[in-house]
Amino acid sequence: MHEARQYTKTENDTVTCSVCNHRCIIREGKHGICGVRINDKGTLFAGTYGKISAEAVDPIEKKPLFHYLPGTTSYSLGSVGCNFHCQHCQNWHISRTDLKDAMLRDLTPDEGVRRAVANGSRSISWTYNEPTIWHEYTLDMGTLARKQGLGTIYVTNGYITEEALRELSPMLGAYRVDLKAFTNDFYKKICGAKLQPVLDSAALARELGMHVETVTLVIPGLNDSMEEQEQLIRWVIEHLGPETPMHFSAFHPDYKMTDRGGTPVATLEKIYRKAKELGLRFPYLGNVYHHEYENTYCPACGAILIERQGFSSRFRELDVMQCRKCGEHIEIVRDVT
Numbered sequence: 001m002h003e004a005r006q007y008t009k010t011e012n013d014t015v016t017c018s019v020c021n022h023r024c025i026i027r028e029g030k031h032g033i034c035g036v037r038i039n040d041k042g043t044l045f046a047g048t049y050g051k052i053s054a055e056a057v058d059p060i061e062k063k064p065l066f067h068y069l070p071g072t073t074s075y076s077l078g079s080v081g082c083n084f085h086c087q088h089c090q091n092w093h094i095s096r097t098d099l100k101d102a103m104l105r106d107l108t109p110d111e112g113v114r115r116a117v118a119n120g121s122r123s124i125s126w127t128y129n130e131p132t133i134w135h136e137y138t139l140d141m142g143t144l145a146r147k148q149g150l151g152t153i154y155v156t157n158g159y160i161t162e163e164a165l166r167e168l169s170p171m172l173g174a175y176r177v178d179l180k181a182f183t184n185d186f187y188k189k190i191c192g193a194k195l196q197p198v199l200d201s202a203a204l205a206r207e208l209g210m211h212v213e214t215v216t217l218v219i220p221g222l223n224d225s226m227e228e229q230e231q232l233i234r235w236v237i238e239h240l241g242p243e244t245p246m247h248f249s250a251f252h253p254d255y256k257m258t259d260r261g262g263t264p265v266a267t268l269e270k271i272y273r274k275a276k277e278l279g280l281r282f283p284y285l286g287n288v289y290h291h292e293y294e295n296t297y298c299p300a301c302g303a304i305l306i307e308r309q310g311f312s313s314r315f316r317e318l319d320v321m322q323c324r325k326c327g328e329h330i331e332i333v334r335d336v337t
Contacts, residue, residue, distance in 0.1 A: 001040070002045060003043060003044070004017070004045055004136060006164050007019075007037075012028075014027050015039050015043075019160065020083045020133065020159045021160070021197035024037075026039040027039060028040070031047070034082060035080075035098065036081035036099060046136045047099050048133070048137070050107060050137060051105070051106065052106075053103060053128070054094065055075075057075055058125070059074075060074045060125075061310075061313055063176050064213070064215065064247050066308075067296075067331065068153070069333060070306055070334075071315065072121070072123065073119070073122065074122070074124065075116035075121040075124045075125070076124075076125040076127050077112060077127070078091075078129045079094070079137075080094045080095070080104065080129060081099070081133050082095035082129055082133070084159065084193055085192040086191045087257045088256070089254070089255045091128055092255045094129050095130070109141035109144055112124065112141050116145065116150055117148055122336075123150055124141065126153070126154055127153070131155065132157070138154070139168060142168070146170075149336065150336070152171055152172050153175075153176060154168075154176065156176065157198070158197070158201045159201070162201070162204060169209070173210060173336055175206075177205070177212065178214070179214045179236075180216065181195070181228065182229075182232040183223070199239070202239070203239045206241070213247065214245070214246050215247040215249060215286065216247070217251050218248055218263045218271065219257075220264075220267075222260075224267055229271045230274055233246065233275050233280055234278060237279055242279050243281050243331035245282040245283075245284060246275060246282070246283050247283075247285070247286045248284070248286065249263075250265070250268060251263045252287070268293075269285070271283075272285055289309065296318070298323040298330070300326050301323060301326040303324070304316045304317060320334060
């Protein structure tokens with residue numbers, strides 16, 4: 001196995017992992033909450049280094065990322081394990097599986113970059129399960145990827161520590177973070193975590209120059225009140241900037257959360273309109289296909305800049321980073337070289 005970074009050794013062969021904000025104290029022979037960072041005789045090992053469970057070439061809109069290399073494909077990789085225990089996880093078959101039972105195959109960092117280039121992708125995404133716990137592997141692959149002119153993307157729950165995120169920052173281009181709710185009670189009961197570290201990491205990613213987009217899965221009866229959504233939107237505008245794309249996505253029952261129905265489209269539309277009213281430049285709806293609120297509109301004149309249907313996109317009135325109709329500057333990443 002590959003020795004981990006981001007940990008310290010303590011007495012009696014115990015280690016403290018510092019890759020995520022659980023900061024697990026791991027005794028010899030045990031693993032962290034994630035299930036994949038393992039203490040063997042006082043040395044912490046990254047059990048999934050070079051091990052993948054999923055590999056695909058996805059439209060970047062599937063992440064979803066709407067303002068980072070739009071209209072391109074992203075070479076996407078996942079492994080197993082997670083530092084959250086979300087009751088509504090849609091990838092539970094890989095996030096909750098045991099290393100011993102997982103169907104994993106080998107992929108070295110340089111081979112991953114080679115495949116990304118060969119299939120014409122403009123970026124590499126670490127996704128499907130939580131990339132924070134894959135720290136060493138993504139760091140090595142991402143460093144190689146940037147040398148090849150590829151974008152690099154974390155699709156993350158945002159529980160990474162400051163020191164781990166700073167270590168990634170020279171190679172990490174985009175930080176697509178879930179803001180699952182805006183109450184600590186939700187994070188504690190539904191995810192087994194805390195809210196503040198997620199907010200802190202999102203703000204730090206922005207400070208470090210990464211492109212940041214947020215996703216909130218709107219769950220009926222849990223985080224769908226307009227009061228909570230307004231508080232969340234205001235926080236993003238104040239700490240990440242009004243140009244930050246925010247995606248509000250429809251929930252559907254899955255895993256251990258089948259006790260409620262899907263999100264009404266009317267609820268999402270109400271949140272969208274509130275976001276615009278509060279000054280957010282680029283709100284979006286997700287998991288509601290063929291909806292006008294998937295499009296990118298010029299916040300100044302309302303022209304359709306990028307038209308979307310599902311994961312496909314068509315450029316309309318966007319001229320590189322400017323609206324053709326009125327000349328408004330549009331905050332969007334078109335090139336990473």
